[in-house]
C-alpha cells in the first residue's frame with residue numbers, strides 16, 4: 482500500500498504535526514489523487530480539537546481537496562490519469578436510502594462517510610483527510626474541476642462553496658432578492674460572491690470594521706457592522722433570506738428581526754456551544770423560519786463547480802505552507818482570515 486505523508490492532531494489539546502500513514506491501492510472503482518492544494522475549513526479546527534466530540538486520534542483533517550489523478554481502478558469510467566479533480570466533505574455514503582437515491586448523500590439516513598474522521602469501509606479504521614500528499618477515493622465521490630480556474634482558489638469551493646451554494650439554491654435566491662450574509666470568513670465570502678452571481682442584492686453583516694472595504698470588493702452592496710444597533714435597525718423587516726455562517730454562539734434575534742414576512746434565516750455555522758434560544762415571538766410575528774443546511778450532494782457540488790467556472794468564481798485565498806497550519810488555526814480563531822487559508826501541498830516534505 483502506498484505510503485502517505487500528512488499532518489495530524491494526536492490529541493485535542495496538541496498542535497498538528499507531521500504524520501505518516503498508508504493509503505489503499507485503488508480498488509476497481511477507486512481514483513488515486515496526488516493532492517496539490519487543500520483548503521482550511523473552520524470545521525477542521527472544531528474536529529482537530531474535538532469541539533464536537535467523537536474525534537478519533539490521530540486525526541488528519543482537510544476536506545477541500547484538489548489535485549491530479551495518478552491511478553484509476555479497472556472499472557473507473559469517469560476519470561483518467563492526469564485529470565484535475567476535487568474531493569469535498571464526503572468519500573462515500575450508503576447509496577441505498579431514500580436521501581442517497583435522491584442525490585442528497587449529505588443527509589444519508591445511515592450516515593455519510595466523512596473525508597476525515599469517518600468510518601473507513603475499506604480499512605475498518607477511520608478516514609484521513611486532505612492535509613496529505615495523496616488520497617484514494619471512489620469515483621462516485623470525486624468531482625471534475627475546470628482547468629479554466631486557478632486551482633488553489635478552487636479548493637475552498639469543495640466545502641465553503643457548496644455549503645453556501647446549496648442553501649442559496651434551495652431557498653430560491655434570485656434576481657431582486659435582498660440577501661443577508663452573516664460573517665465574512667471562508668463560508669461568508671463565498672456566500673457573498675455566489676448570492677451576487679445569482680442576482681441578489683447582498684447585505685454583509687460583520688463584527689470586523691476592518692473588513693468593510695473587502696466585503697464591497699467581494700460583491701456586497703451594503704456592509705453592516707453588526708455591533709452597531711442603529712445600523713442593524715435600518716434593516717428591520719427587509720431581508721428575504723439570511724445565510725448565517727458564524728462559528729460562535731450569538732444572539733439570533735438580532736438577525737431574525739431583519740427578515741421580512743415569510744423570510745428564512747439558515748444557519749450553516751456549527752459552534753461548539755449552542756446559540757441562546759431565539760424569542761419565539763420574532764418567528765411568529767412575521768411567519769419567519771429558522772433553518773439549517775449541511776454541505777451539498779455530489780451532483781449539486783458538480784453543479785456548483787460548473788457554475789463557478791461559468792461565472793469565474795474562486796475563493797480569495799492566503800496560501801500557506803503545511804508547517805504553518807497551527808498558526809493559521811490561531812488566526813482563524815481571531816477572525817483573521819482573508820478569506821480562506823489554502824495549504825500548498827508541495828511544501829509537505831518527508832521528515
Ligand code: NAP
Nearest residue numbers: 523524664665666667668687688689728729750751775776
Ligand atoms: P471562518 O472562516 O472562521 O469564518 C467565520 C466568521 O464568523 C468569522 O470570520 C467572523 O466574521 C464571524 N465570527 C467569528 N466569531 C464570531 C463571533 N464570536 N461573533 C460574531 N461573528 C463571529 O469559518 P468558516 O470556515 O467560514 O466556517 C464557519 C462555520 O461553519 C464553522 O462553525 C464551520 O464548522 C461551519 N461549517 C458548516 C458547514 C455545513 O455544512 N453546515 C460546512 C462547513 C463549515 P466577521 O469577522 O465578518 O464577523
Ligand code: ZN
Nearest residue numbers: 522524640641
Ligand atoms: Zn468544511
Ligand code: ZN
Nearest residue numbers: 575578581589
Ligand atoms: Zn444513504
